Structure formats: C-alpha cells, structure tokens
Amino acid sequence: MPKTMAKELSSEQVIEKPSEAIKNDALTRTIDHFKREWQIYLMLLPTIIWFVVFLYKPMYGLQIAFKDYSIFKGVANSPWVGFEHFETLFTNDQFLRAVQNTIEISALNLLFGFPAPIILALMFNEILHASYKRTAQTIVYLPHFISSVIIAGIVITAFSPSAGIVNTVMGWLGLDPIYFLTQPEWFRPIFVGTGIWQEAGFGSIVFLAAIAGVNPSLYESAVVDGANRWQMMWRITIPSIMPTILIMLIIRIGNIMEVSFELVILLYQPSTYSTADVVNTWVYRQGLQSGQYDLAAAAGLFNAVVAFVLVIVANTLSRRLSRTSLW
Amino acid sequence: MAGVTLSRIVKAYGSLEVVHGIDLDVKEREFVVLVGPSGCGKSTTLRMIAGLEEITGGELSIDGRYVNRVAPKDRDVAMVFQNYALYPHLNVAENMAFGLRIRRTPKAEIKKAIAETAEILGLTEYLHRRPADLSGGQRQRVAMGRAIVRHPKVFLFDEPLSNLDAKLRTQMRAEIKRLHNRLNATSIYVTHDQVEAMTLADRIVVMNDGIIEQIGAPMELFNNPANTFVAGFLGSPPMNQMKGQLTENGAKIGGAEIKVDGMVGNHIGRDVIVGVRPEHAVLKAGKDTSVLPIDLDLVEPLGSEALLHAHHGEDNMVFKAETKGDIGHLSGVSEVHVPASLVKIFDAESGRALDLGA
Structure with a gap:
C-alpha cells in the first residue's frame, strides 16, 4: 500500500473517533472485564452484603444520637435535640470513668498484648524440630477457637477462691486465698492475661508468615559474616517484619476503643466496675438494659469517631516514619 | 590470602549423592571458576566451602587448616550471593558495615574500610541510599563491597551476575576481573555461563553430574577439551x-x-x-x-x-x-x-x- 494512502486512512480514523466512541470503548472494556472476571466479583459479594447489612444500614439509626428518641415515634419522627446527649455524657461520671477505663485497659493491652504474638512468632521461628514446632503451634492456637464464654468460664473457675487452681497453689505456698474476680485491682491483669492467652497464638500466624517471607540468603549471608542466632533475630528478622508489625499496630490502635466487649461482660461484676467498666459495656447497660437508646447511640458514636481519628493519625505517622501504611 | 584444598569431597542428601568425591586445589591468589549446567553440584560445592552446607565426606582445608567442622564465620571467607542478599532496611554503608559490626570492629576502622571500599567500587555517593533505591549493577557492587571490607582469606561468588541484563553483565564481569587484579585475593566463582568462566578464570573447573570433568586454564580447555562434555560446554556456539x-x-x-x-x-x-x-x-x-x-x-x-x-x-x-x-x-x-x-x-x-x- 502506498504511504500516502496509509496516512489518509489514519487521519480519517482520528477524525472519526469522537469522545462518544471513546466512552463506548471504556464501557465495552468494563463489560468485557466483568464477563471475564465475574467469578471473582461473585466471591466478593457476600462480604459486601455483610458490610451493607451489618455496618452501613445501621448507620441510619445513628441519627438518634442527636434526637430525643422514642420507640413509639420511630427514628425518623423523634424530635431533634442537638448535642444534648453528648452534654449529658460528658457530665456523667460513670461514662467518663468508662472512657478512662477503656483507655487504660487498651494501653495495657497494647503494652503486653501487642508484643506477645511477635515474641511467640520469633520463638517458633527458632524451633528447629519440625514436629515439636507444629505441636507447640497447635497448642497456642487452640484457645482462639474456643468461645469467649467458655474461656471466661475457665478463667472464673481457675481463679475461684474455693476450687480454683490459682488459689490452690497459693494455699500450698501458705498464702491466703484471694477472690480475684471481685477485686478491682485484679481485674485488669486477669483480663489482659486472658486476652493474651486467647489470641497471642493465633495472632502469631501473621508474623510467622512475614518471617517466612524473609529472603533466606539474608541469613546465609549473615552466617558467613559471623552473626549468631540472637544477632540474626535482632538485625534481620525483626527489621524485616517491621512493616507487618507497623500495619498490625495501626489496626490495633484503630481498635483501641474496642476493648473485647464480650470478655469484659463475662468477667466483670458490679464490684469491679471501677476498673472494668468500658465504654462498650456502659453503652450496653444504658442502651439495652436501661432503654436509653439515644444516649447509648451518642456514646457509641463518640467511640467510633475517636477510633476513626486514631486510625488516621496512626496511619499518617507510620507512613511518614517508616514508609509503611494501610492506605 | 590462602589456598583452598578439596580432597574427595562428597555431598549427599540422605541417600541421594550430588557431589561424588571431587578433588580441587585452589592456589593462593588464584581465580578459579566452577562452571557447569544446572544441578551439576557447583553451587553445592561452593556452599560447602562457605560452610553453609555440611560436608558429607572428604576433607576441606583453607590456608592449610582442616575446616570441615569449622563454623562459617571462623573460616574467614566472604560470599557474594546471586540475589545480592542485601539487607533492605539498611543503607549501603550499613550493609557493608554489617560483617564488621558483628565482629565488633572499632567504629573508626569500619568507617575507614567502608570509605576505601566505596571508593574502589564507585559507591561513595550512594552510601546513604537503601538497596531499593539502587540499580541492579549498584546492588551487585554493594554485595561485593560487603565482602571486600572484611578482607577475607577467600572470596566466594555464587553466580553473582546472573540477575543482571546482558550489557550490565559484560560490564560487571570486567569490573570483577579488574577488582581481582587489584585485590589479588583467592577467589572461587560459580557460574553456568561459559563466557564468564572463560573471561574471568585463571583456571576453569568444568563440573557435570557431581564430578569434575576437567580442570585447566581457559584456553587449554578450549583448545584441548578432555571429553565431549567439555567440548560441548565451552565455546559459543559449542564444538x-x-x-x-x-x-x-x-x-x-x-x-x-x-x-x-x-x-x-x-x-x-x-x-x-x-x-x-x-x-x-x-x-x-x-x-x-x-x-x-x-x-x-x-x-x-x-x-x-x-x-x-x-x-x-x-x-x-x-x-x-x-x-x-x-x-x-x-x-x-x-x-x-x-x-x-x-x-x-x-x-x-x-x-x-x-x-x-x-
């Protein structure tokens, strides 16, 4: 074909391709994409439905935090009261105590509960005997699969003053029995410890996976350079899994206001409210037990906003400091 | 500097023997290249010399010392890995300092050694960069720098250029040769690339199926291959x-x-x-x-x-x-x-x- 003809043809094509055609192209591509990958979207669907039904649709009800809600009038018809419920909250000693407890328990959880799975993963990584390693891992994973109700039952039994193993051992040592679960000062250590027992093993899987992803030649190179196992752990393993640690920390900080609600409900009692009552349990008692739905919604909203801000702050800090972030 | 002697070295994984009793005498300051197809046992042999693989049978000595059961760090060897094995969280200077810091070398000495090595390798301006911010060739240089700063008795190279593109490989090959002429260190180099073997080696060791087919100077092997395997392996295209x-x-x-x-x-x-x-x-x-x-x-x-x-x-x-x-x-x-x-x-x-x- 002569060159001039080819030129004419191509210029014609360019002219004949208005924006509509381009739009159609994009549409066709999108349709083709869905036709090709529909199975993947289908697999995504249940999660999206779950999110919409249990997390997005209930947001409609959030407005009662700003309303004088009455179940007879319904969400839409209850009158607006502005920030009245929030004012009530911040003058309520019990709520302020619950906020403080939440923060303090979370801080303890972060301090002791966050490093626990990392340390476990590092320890597992050092076990060379394969079947011993598998057995040990299975044993520490198990509590995760046990319902919190049973976990709480085990804890209550273990710490019981009459038959509990803890008091029995203390008895052998000549110590007086303590009714641990009625003492406010004992609630937090028991609660945090239970949390670690229940979740540290399962949590270590994420870190073990990160460790498995470290390039083995880094260790070989270090061996030739003369590093011992301790040095390899500190200088290679930990820095290599630092991005994972930071991501998990961001998620953890985002959940700071979400102290394991079930476990608190199961382990606390009025005598330990002073150290055990957290925002979520307070919301539960106010909202569901006393029927003050609007006040409880305000408290829950406050909780969520704080958590949201915390995630954003943690993510920004992490991105600035370590180039690692969730988004 | 020191020589390396392998006598009747055997490596077996369970009942599977992969290196069948090889003998090799690497002289002081010599550049020896182990070459052969994949799975011929060349890398395994190198890793046995480094101490990363246990020696199943035979004797290995470095500088006249029997080292079969000596830990890698006490063999005084440095190894350059195929995938560089750079620590991603450390910058170039820290990567090069790693081995020295592990050995608790005084800080001033480390600084001096790094400055000198960086100068030789042309890395001075990259000392504060992380490996992720370097090109393939620069990473390879850092990997070599990490070996050089330690002044080991023996350098071990495990296919160090195979991750580079063809042009860069030619360039780095020449650089390794120049470096060896300058440092005059005993070097054992593993590759599957016969061109690298021909250009770099004082002596080439052609391996196949866990045995040594022939040892000799590059041109000697090229001109007088001992068997059809060597004849078919060296030269491009082969004989x-x-x-x-x-x-x-x-x-x-x-x-x-x-x-x-x-x-x-x-x-x-x-x-x-x-x-x-x-x-x-x-x-x-x-x-x-x-x-x-x-x-x-x-x-x-x-x-x-x-x-x-x-x-x-x-x-x-x-x-x-x-x-x-x-x-x-x-x-x-x-x-x-x-x-x-x-x-x-x-x-x-x-x-x-x-x-x-x-």
Missing part, C-alpha cells in the same frame, strides 16, 4: 560433534573423509566423535584442509559474522563465517573446509579425547 570412524587417512564422517593430524595407526576402525569448532571450518580450501559437504538449513546473520546451521547425514552442525557486510554469498554454501590440525577426535563410547600423538 560440532559428528559420529565417525577412524580410517587410514583420517576420519570418515558419512560419505566424507577428513584428514586428522597424528598417528591414527592402531585406532583404525574405531568408532569416534569428530569435533570441529564452528570458527575453525573455513569456506575456502587451504593448506592441509579437507572438504566436508554440508546441507545448509539456515543462515543467521550476527553482523560481522554469520552462523551457518547445516547438517551432514544425521549430524547437525553450526559454522561461523565472515559476512563482509553481506550474507548473500553464504546462501549457496554446500561445503566447508576443515584444517587437519584443528580436528579433535573423541572415543565414541567413553567420550574421552583420543591422544593420537599429534
């Missing part, structure tokens, strides 16, 4: 190997008969492999050449020369010819001329080179 039979006048290949230097005498009638390097056959008859008729299949122009793919009977072969700027005159080629002095004869059964006393 043509044709089935034949020795006769009074030389070697008979299919319908052709080519002259061979030396005394065929008591080998007459023996089945042999006749080896001719692609670049040794010429298109015009010369002194003492014999004609080998060929059926030309394909001409591949490379620029100044072209590859002629052809066959003679059942044997496929490749020859090199000058193009002189045009390949037109090559399409009609129907025979090549083989100089008697450059023909190699191997025993057909054992594959070993036949000494005809030429």
Whole structure:
C-alpha cells in the first residue's frame, strides 16, 4: 500500500473517533472485564452484603444520637435535640470513668498484648524440630477457637477462691486465698492475661508468615559474616517484619476503643466496675438494659469517631516514619 | 590470602549423592571458576566451602587448616550471593558495615574500610541510599563491597551476575576481573555461563553430574577439551560433534573423509566423535584442509559474522563465517573446509579425547 494512502486512512480514523466512541470503548472494556472476571466479583459479594447489612444500614439509626428518641415515634419522627446527649455524657461520671477505663485497659493491652504474638512468632521461628514446632503451634492456637464464654468460664473457675487452681497453689505456698474476680485491682491483669492467652497464638500466624517471607540468603549471608542466632533475630528478622508489625499496630490502635466487649461482660461484676467498666459495656447497660437508646447511640458514636481519628493519625505517622501504611 | 584444598569431597542428601568425591586445589591468589549446567553440584560445592552446607565426606582445608567442622564465620571467607542478599532496611554503608559490626570492629576502622571500599567500587555517593533505591549493577557492587571490607582469606561468588541484563553483565564481569587484579585475593566463582568462566578464570573447573570433568586454564580447555562434555560446554556456539570412524587417512564422517593430524595407526576402525569448532571450518580450501559437504538449513546473520546451521547425514552442525557486510554469498554454501590440525577426535563410547600423538 502506498504511504500516502496509509496516512489518509489514519487521519480519517482520528477524525472519526469522537469522545462518544471513546466512552463506548471504556464501557465495552468494563463489560468485557466483568464477563471475564465475574467469578471473582461473585466471591466478593457476600462480604459486601455483610458490610451493607451489618455496618452501613445501621448507620441510619445513628441519627438518634442527636434526637430525643422514642420507640413509639420511630427514628425518623423523634424530635431533634442537638448535642444534648453528648452534654449529658460528658457530665456523667460513670461514662467518663468508662472512657478512662477503656483507655487504660487498651494501653495495657497494647503494652503486653501487642508484643506477645511477635515474641511467640520469633520463638517458633527458632524451633528447629519440625514436629515439636507444629505441636507447640497447635497448642497456642487452640484457645482462639474456643468461645469467649467458655474461656471466661475457665478463667472464673481457675481463679475461684474455693476450687480454683490459682488459689490452690497459693494455699500450698501458705498464702491466703484471694477472690480475684471481685477485686478491682485484679481485674485488669486477669483480663489482659486472658486476652493474651486467647489470641497471642493465633495472632502469631501473621508474623510467622512475614518471617517466612524473609529472603533466606539474608541469613546465609549473615552466617558467613559471623552473626549468631540472637544477632540474626535482632538485625534481620525483626527489621524485616517491621512493616507487618507497623500495619498490625495501626489496626490495633484503630481498635483501641474496642476493648473485647464480650470478655469484659463475662468477667466483670458490679464490684469491679471501677476498673472494668468500658465504654462498650456502659453503652450496653444504658442502651439495652436501661432503654436509653439515644444516649447509648451518642456514646457509641463518640467511640467510633475517636477510633476513626486514631486510625488516621496512626496511619499518617507510620507512613511518614517508616514508609509503611494501610492506605 | 590462602589456598583452598578439596580432597574427595562428597555431598549427599540422605541417600541421594550430588557431589561424588571431587578433588580441587585452589592456589593462593588464584581465580578459579566452577562452571557447569544446572544441578551439576557447583553451587553445592561452593556452599560447602562457605560452610553453609555440611560436608558429607572428604576433607576441606583453607590456608592449610582442616575446616570441615569449622563454623562459617571462623573460616574467614566472604560470599557474594546471586540475589545480592542485601539487607533492605539498611543503607549501603550499613550493609557493608554489617560483617564488621558483628565482629565488633572499632567504629573508626569500619568507617575507614567502608570509605576505601566505596571508593574502589564507585559507591561513595550512594552510601546513604537503601538497596531499593539502587540499580541492579549498584546492588551487585554493594554485595561485593560487603565482602571486600572484611578482607577475607577467600572470596566466594555464587553466580553473582546472573540477575543482571546482558550489557550490565559484560560490564560487571570486567569490573570483577579488574577488582581481582587489584585485590589479588583467592577467589572461587560459580557460574553456568561459559563466557564468564572463560573471561574471568585463571583456571576453569568444568563440573557435570557431581564430578569434575576437567580442570585447566581457559584456553587449554578450549583448545584441548578432555571429553565431549567439555567440548560441548565451552565455546559459543559449542564444538560440532559428528559420529565417525577412524580410517587410514583420517576420519570418515558419512560419505566424507577428513584428514586428522597424528598417528591414527592402531585406532583404525574405531568408532569416534569428530569435533570441529564452528570458527575453525573455513569456506575456502587451504593448506592441509579437507572438504566436508554440508546441507545448509539456515543462515543467521550476527553482523560481522554469520552462523551457518547445516547438517551432514544425521549430524547437525553450526559454522561461523565472515559476512563482509553481506550474507548473500553464504546462501549457496554446500561445503566447508576443515584444517587437519584443528580436528579433535573423541572415543565414541567413553567420550574421552583420543591422544593420537599429534
């Protein structure tokens, strides 16, 4: 074909391709994409439905935090009261105590509960005997699969003053029995410890996976350079899994206001409210037990906003400091 | 600096033996290249020298000291890995300092050693960068720098250039050679690339299936391969190997008969492999050449020369010819001329080179 003809043809094509055609192209591509990958979207669907039904649709009800809600009038018809419920909250000693407890328990959880799975993963990584390693891992994973109700039952039994193993051992040592679960000062250590027992093993899987992803030649190179196992752990393993640690920390900080609600409900009692009552349990008692739905919604909203801000702050800090972030 | 001696070194994984008792004596300051196809045991041998793999049998000594059971760190060797093995969380200077810091070398000394090494490798301006911000060639240099700063007795290289593109590989190859001339350190280098082996080595060790096929200087191996494996491994393209039979006048290949230097005498009638390097056959008859008729299949122009793919009977072969700027005159080629002095004869059964006393 002569060159001039080819030129004419191509210029014609360019002219004949208005924006509509381009739009159609994009549409066709999108349709083709869905036709090709529909199975993947289908697999995504249940999660999206779950999110919409249990997390997005209930947001409609959030407005009662700003309303004088009455179940007879319904969400839409209850009158607006502005920030009245929030004012009530911040003058309520019990709520302020619950906020403080939440923060303090979370801080303890972060301090002791966050490093626990990392340390476990590092320890597992050092076990060379394969079947011993598998057995040990299975044993520490198990509590995760046990319902919190049973976990709480085990804890209550273990710490019981009459038959509990803890008091029995203390008895052998000549110590007086303590009714641990009625003492406010004992609630937090028991609660945090239970949390670690229940979740540290399962949590270590994420870190073990990160460790498995470290390039083995880094260790070989270090061996030739003369590093011992301790040095390899500190200088290679930990820095290599630092991005994972930071991501998990961001998620953890985002959940700071979400102290394991079930476990608190199961382990606390009025005598330990002073150290055990957290925002979520307070919301539960106010909202569901006393029927003050609007006040409880305000408290829950406050909780969520704080958590949201915390995630954003943690993510920004992490991105600035370590180039690692969730988004 | 020190020599490395392997005697009857064996490596087995369970009942599977992968290195079958090899002997090798690497002299002080020598650059020895272990070359062979994948799975020939070359990397395993290197890793045994480094101490990363346990030695199943035999003796390994470095600088005259028996080191079979000595920990890697006490062998005083440094290793450069194929994938660089740089610590992603440390910058270039910290990466190079790693080995020294582990050994608690004084800070001032570390600083000095890094500055010197960075200077040699042209890394001075990158000292504060992380590996992720470096190019492949720069990463490779850092990996070498990490070995150099330690002033080890022996350098071990495990396919250090195989992750680089062809151009960079050529460049780094020359750099390694220059570096070796400068440092004069005993080096053992593993590669599957025969060009790297030829260009870098003082001596090449050709390995195959866990044994050493031949040890020698690059040109010695090229000119006098001990067997068909070495002949087929070194050289690009490799030596043509044709089935034949020795006769009074030389070697008979299919319908052709080519002259061979030396005394065929008591080998007459023996089945042999006749080896001719692609670049040794010429298109015009010369002194003492014999004609080998060929059926030309394909001409591949490379620029100044072209590859002629052809066959003679059942044997496929490749020859090199000058193009002189045009390949037109090559399409009609129907025979090549083989100089008697450059023909190699191997025993057909054992594959070993036949000494005809030429």
